[in-house]
Each structure stands twice: as C-alpha cells, then as structure tokens.
Amino acid sequence: MKAKVPKDFKAPDITPYDGTSDPSHHLSNFRSQMYLTDASDAIHYKAFPTTLTKTAIKWFDSLAPRSITSFDDLAKKFLARFSIQKDKAKHAPSLLGIKQGDRKSLRSYMERFNKTCLDIQNLPTEAAIMGLINGLREGPFSHSISKKYPTSLNEVQEWVEKYINMEENSRLGETSKTGFSYPPRDKDKESRKKYLPTEKPRKYHNYTPLRVSLVDVYWEICNTEKTTSPRPIKHERGESQTEYCEYH
Known part of the structure; x- marks a missing residue:
C-alpha cells in the first residue's frame, strides 16, 4: 500500500498498544484520532504501526508482504490476533458481587458500583437499583431506601448524595472531638526546662x-x-x- 504522507500529518497521540489489553479499545481510539485528520486508507495503514509496541509490533513485522489489501483488512487481523485479550462482557448479575464492606464508606461503595454499571451494556434501571440496595450493609441509608423504593436513577443519586454528606459530616465531627493531640512528654519537659533556673539560688553567699x-x-x-x-x-x-x- 503506497501512499504519500502529507507534510502537516501528525501521528495519533495515544498510548502504544503492547498486546496485553482489549484490542478493540485501541483500534477505536486510533480511528477516532485519524478521523480528525481526514487521512486516506493508505495513511491509516502507515500510521497504525506507530501505535504498536512490544508483542504487537512484533506481530505486525511478522506479517507476510502484500498480505494486507486495506486498512479494514489489517484491523480484522489485528482484532483476531489479540482477541484473547478482549474484555469479557458483563451483565446485570455482575452487580451482585459488589458489596459495601463493614468499614467501607458509602462514597467508596458507590464509586465501585457506578464503575461496574458502566461496563454493563443496556443495563435496566430496575436491575441497577436492585443491585445497589442488595450490596448495602445495614445502616441508616439501607433502612431508608428499603422503606421507599426509588423509581429512577436520578432519585437514587440525590438520595445517595444526601446520606454521603451526612456520613462524612458525622466523621468530621468525631475527628474534631478526638483529634486534639497533646504534645509529647519529652518535648513538654524540654519546654519546661527552658523556664527553670539552671542553678538553685543560694540564700547566703558565705557559709562557715x-x-x-x-x-x-x-x-x-x-x-x-x-x-x-x-x-x-x-x-x-x-x-x-x-x-x-x-x-x-
């Protein structure tokens, strides 16, 4: 595939692919950046190897001459070669494994829960709400949300933010009560020594x-x-x- 690279062409600025992650993510990032350059199919082919490293670039160098007819052909071979690294699809039952630990804050639990939700395609609202409630530990928020079942994710988000603020304010209050620290004894002694006379004053200057x-x-x-x-x-x-x- 012969093509003249324009002088103003800029190689895509993405993290090099080493063959240890999902190849579809790398290919999507590459195509998104190349779309902005309005480059030809041949330029795609020439630019793609610059985004590969380690095992991935070794694979590209091992391709037989004239075995690639287009960039789409290269993309298919690339995905097939590293398909074993493709992320496994997650489904709604994956939420059942997200639990709030005994000592974990509500904020940290929601961060893990939301991250898992993003990995699930076409997640039903009811399944998300049910999974969230199922993972909560016993406490004020779990008791409150179980009495009045939310009907939308926006309602859940507002509810969660309210209890996160209550929980964090409560912890700040406990810290302010117990957070005062006295100076170490050794330092306290040293500070008192500064104000003590180094020698006991004498009542008389002359003794028989x-x-x-x-x-x-x-x-x-x-x-x-x-x-x-x-x-x-x-x-x-x-x-x-x-x-x-x-x-x-």
Whole structure:
C-alpha cells in the first residue's frame, strides 16, 4: 500500500498498544484520532504501526508482504490476533458481587458500583437499583431506601448524595472531638526546662566551714532541740546490716 504522507500529518497521540489489553479499545481510539485528520486508507495503514509496541509490533513485522489489501483488512487481523485479550462482557448479575464492606464508606461503595454499571451494556434501571440496595450493609441509608423504593436513577443519586454528606459530616465531627493531640512528654519537659533556673539560688553567699563530722552535728541538734533519733533502717533481704548511718 503506497501512499504519500502529507507534510502537516501528525501521528495519533495515544498510548502504544503492547498486546496485553482489549484490542478493540485501541483500534477505536486510533480511528477516532485519524478521523480528525481526514487521512486516506493508505495513511491509516502507515500510521497504525506507530501505535504498536512490544508483542504487537512484533506481530505486525511478522506479517507476510502484500498480505494486507486495506486498512479494514489489517484491523480484522489485528482484532483476531489479540482477541484473547478482549474484555469479557458483563451483565446485570455482575452487580451482585459488589458489596459495601463493614468499614467501607458509602462514597467508596458507590464509586465501585457506578464503575461496574458502566461496563454493563443496556443495563435496566430496575436491575441497577436492585443491585445497589442488595450490596448495602445495614445502616441508616439501607433502612431508608428499603422503606421507599426509588423509581429512577436520578432519585437514587440525590438520595445517595444526601446520606454521603451526612456520613462524612458525622466523621468530621468525631475527628474534631478526638483529634486534639497533646504534645509529647519529652518535648513538654524540654519546654519546661527552658523556664527553670539552671542553678538553685543560694540564700547566703558565705557559709562557715564545718570542722566536725555530720554525725556530730546531728547529735548536737538532737540533744539541743530535744529531737528524737530516727528509727533504725529496715534492711531488705541481701543487704548489708553493718553499713548504716545513725542519722539516716
């Protein structure tokens, strides 16, 4: 397939296909971008290999010369070669596997549920509503929606947003009550040390030096002030009973 590529032609800016995902998605993206360029069938053929990589480009290089008659022919061979990677079609019963966990928020549950709904072609409204209610855990929203069954997805969406806001506001309230944190003890001690004097202030600047032992001083005090002597020390097991101070 010979064709002259225009000077102003710009190759499609899409993620290269490596053969590990659905080939139909890649082909649709390629055709959408090429449609904007109004390129010929031959230009499609020349541009398509630039969007392939790894296993996919190896497959293209292995094609026999003159085995492709048109871009549609190339597209069919491309889809057939990588058909094993095609996404499996999902149906309404797939919603039964979406459950809201005990600790999962209503918002996260709805995000997973909506994503699954998008993958289901021609999903009936009643099946979507039934699947949503079936996956809810016991709580205010499940009790409310079971009493008044919604009739449209818009009604469900408004209902869901109301309870999502209630749930998130409730969590914010709990965080504000318990979220106050005290400074660590070590840091608290360090801050208090900054305001404590490093040295105990002295009442007197000059003291008379002692010329006798402390025991003699205590003995004099006890006799002068008529102070009773302290009781003997209670020794713990294993301690020496010969080492003691009379005025402990």
